[in-house]
Amino acid sequence: MTLEFSLTGTKLTARSGILELMDDLGRAMTEQPDMLMLGGGNPAAVPAIQTLWQTRMRALIDEGAAFDRMLGNYDPPQGNPRFIRALANLLRKSFQWDVQPENIAVTNGGQSAFFFLFNLLAGRFANGRTRKILLPLAPEYIGYADQGIDPGMFVACQPEITWPDGPDARLFKYRIDFAAVEAALATEDIAAIAVSRPTNPTGNVLTDDEIQRLSDLAKSHNIPLIIDNAYGAPFPGVIFTDARPYWAPHVIMTLSLSKLGLPGTRTAVVIGPEQISSAVTGMTAIAGLANGNIGQQLVLPLVESGEILELGPRHLCPFYAEKSQQAQAWVREFFTAAGVDWALHVSEGAFFHWLWLRGLGITTRELYHRLKARNVLIVPGEYFFFGLRDEWSHCHECLRLNFSQPAAVVREGLRIIADEAAQATTKV
Numbered sequence: 001m002t003l004e005f006s007l008t009g010t011k012l013t014a015r016s017g018i019l020e021l022m023d024d025l026g027r028a029m030t031e032q033p034d035m036l037m038l039g040g041g042n043p044a045a046v047p048a049i050q051t052l053w054q055t056r057m058r059a060l061i062d063e064g065a066a067f068d069r070m071l072g073n074y075d076p077p078q079g080n081p082r083f084i085r086a087l088a089n090l091l092r093k094s095f096q097w098d099v100q101p102e103n104i105a106v107t108n109g110g111q112s113a114f115f116f117l118f119n120l121l122a123g124r125f126a127n128g129r130t131r132k133i134l135l136p137l138a139p140e141y142i143g144y145a146d147q148g149i150d151p152g153m154f155v156a157c158q159p160e161i162t163w164p165d166g167p168d169a170r171l172f173k174y175r176i177d178f179a180a181v182e183a184a185l186a187t188e189d190i191a192a193i194a195v196s197r198p199t200n201p202t203g204n205v206l207t208d209d210e211i212q213r214l215s216d217l218a219k220s221h222n223i224p225l226i227i228d229n230a231y232g233a234p235f236p237g238v239i240f241t242d243a244r245p246y247w248a249p250h251v252i253m254t255l256s257l258s259k260l261g262l263p264g265t266r267t268a269v270v271i272g273p274e275q276i277s278s279a280v281t282g283m284t285a286i287a288g289l290a291n292g293n294i295g296q297q298l299v300l301p302l303v304e305s306g307e308i309l310e311l312g313p314r315h316l317c318p319f320y321a322e323k324s325q326q327a328q329a330w331v332r333e334f335f336t337a338a339g340v341d342w343a344l345h346v347s348e349g350a351f352f353h354w355l356w357l358r359g360l361g362i363t364t365r366e367l368y369h370r371l372k373a374r375n376v377l378i379v380p381g382e383y384f385f386f387g388l389r390d391e392w393s394h395c396h397e398c399l400r401l402n403f404s405q406p407a408a409v410v411r412e413g414l415r416i417i418a419d420e421a422a423q424a425t426t427k428v
C-alpha cells in the first residue's frame with residue numbers, strides 16, 4: 001500500500017539533506033567502530049558531571065516517593081511547577097531579570113522548542129502575509145534549517161569577516177553586518193530575529209554590543225529576539241570569553257540541559273513573554289501531553305541552590321577550553337605542514353572548530369565523502385548557510401569539527417583531514 005501524505009506530512013518527512021547526513025554519520029559510526037568521529041554534536045563524557053548525575057539519580061531512588069512520583073505522573077504541560085518556580089527565582093536573584101513562572105515553559109529539548117517557536121511566529125498568516133525568521137549571521141545551526149512547515153522560513157545575512165590578531169594569526173571572527181540586517185528588516189516581513197550564542201557551528205560568541213544592537217532593532221520593529229543558549233549562559237555556560245547573559249521582556253531565551261550532559265532527558269526551557277510561554281505550553285499539550293520530567297527532577301536541587309550556574313565555570317569550561325586549545329595546536333601543526341591555506345574561527349564557546357580551507361578545489365561535501373572513505377567523519381559547511389539569498393563561495397570552503405572526542409581521535413582525524421585537503425587543493 002502506498003499512502004499519500006498531506007502537505008505538512010510531506011514537508012516533515014522529506015529526505016532533507018541534514019537527515020540524510022545524520023543517518024549517514026550514525027550508520028558509519030555503528031558499522032565502523034574505528035571511525036574517527038569529528039562530526040556529531042554529542043557532548044563529551046566529562047567525568048565530574050557524569051558522577052554528579054549518577055549521584056543525583058541514586059538520591060532520587062533512595063527518596064523512594066519522589067522517584068515514584070517522577071516516573072508515575074504526568075507533569076502539567078508547562079513543566080514541573082516546583083522546577084519552574086525555582087528557575088524563575090534563580091534568574092530574578094542572580095540577574096535581576098523580571099522573570100515570573102508565567103514567563104517559563106519547559107519543552108522536550110531545545111529542538112522541539114524551536115519547532116514550536118518558528119512555526120508559531122513565522123509562515124503563512126490568515127491575511128495572506130508570509131512572515132519569516134531573520135538569522136542575522138550565517139552560518140547558523142543546521143537543526144533549524146528544515147523546521148519550517150511553510151516553505152522559505154528563513155532569511156539569513158552574510159557576516160563580515162574580521163581578523164582580530166591580523167591575518168597572519170589565521171584566526172578570524174564573524175561579525176554581524178548590521179547594514180545587511182537593517183536592509184532585511186526593511187524589505188522582508190520579519191516575525192523574529194534568531195541567533196545561537198555560542199553559535200553552532202562556529203564557536204562564535206556574539207558580543208554584548210552585537211546582542212544589544214539586535215535587541216534594540218527587534219524592539220524597534222516590535223518583534224522578539226530569540227537567543228538560543230544551548231551552549232551558553234546562564235547554563236550550561238560553555239563560553240570561554242566574557243559575555244553577559246542577556247534577557248529583556250521582548251527576548252525569548254532558550255536553555256537546555258543537553259550540554260550539561262543530559263541530552264537523553266530531552267529537557268529545555270523557553271523563557272519569554274507570557275503570550276509565548278503559554279502558546280508553547282499549549283503546543284506541548286497538543287503534541288505530547290507533557291514533558292519528560294526526569295531532567296527537571298535531576299537538576300531541581302541545583303536550580304534551588306544556584307549550583308547549576310557553577311557547573312559551566314567549574315567543570316565544563318576548563319574541560320572544553322583545554323580540548324579546544326589542543327585541537328587548535330594540531331590544526332596549526334598539520335595544516336601548515338601540509339601547505340594548505342587554512343584559517344580557524346576564534347573558539348569562544350561550544351565544542352566545535354570551524355575550519356576555513358581557502359582555495360579548496362572541491363566542495364566540503366565532496367571532502368566529506370573522501371574523508372569518510374579514510375574513516376574520518378566531519379560535517380560539511382554547506383548545510384549551515386540556509387536562508388542566504390546570494391551564492392557565496394565561502395560556503396563551500398568551511399567544515400565543522402567536533403573537538404570533544406579523546407585526544408588521540410581528534411589528533412589523528414586532523415592529520416588525515418590536512419592530508420586530504422592538501423590533495424584536493426593541489427589537484428585543481
Ligand SMILES: Cc1ncc(COP(=O)(O)O)c(C=O)c1O
Nearest residue numbers: 109110111141196200230256258
Ligand atoms: C544551537 C543548538 N540549538 C539547539 C539544539 C538542540 O538541543 P536539544 O534539543 O538537545 O536541547 C542544539 C543541539 O545540539 C544546538 O546545537
